[in-house]
Amino acid sequence: MIDTVLKKFMELGICALSLHDSIFVNNESDLNHAEELITQAMSEKHGVKVSFKRNQFMRSKKKNVLKKGLRKWLN
Numbered sequence: 001m002i003d004t005v006l007k008k009f010m011e012l013g014i015c016a017l018s019l020h021d022s023i024f025v026n027n028e029s030d031l032n033h034a035e036e037l038i039t040q041a042m043s044e045k046h047g048v049k050v051s052f053k054r055n056q057f058m059r060s061k062k063k064n065v066l067k068k069g070l071r072k073w074l075n
Contacts, residue, residue: 001041001042006023016030
């Protein structure tokens with residue numbers, strides 16, 4: 001699966017790296033595109049619906065930044 005996404009990204013000129021079972025990109029647009037490709041491939045090949053942890057992680061990360069770091073950045 002990872003190889004399929006990386007190959008497609010290379011064809012599109014998108015910079016991405018893989019490590020074990022992960023794909024690393026440098027912006028949210030490419031991350032969204034990777035999730036779309038994975039969702040489509042998993043649905044077509046295996047008939048399953050996938051979900052991604054990053055949505056929960058990103059929400060909690062933003063909350064923590066707002067709680068802990070926003071005051072420091074504003075001062």
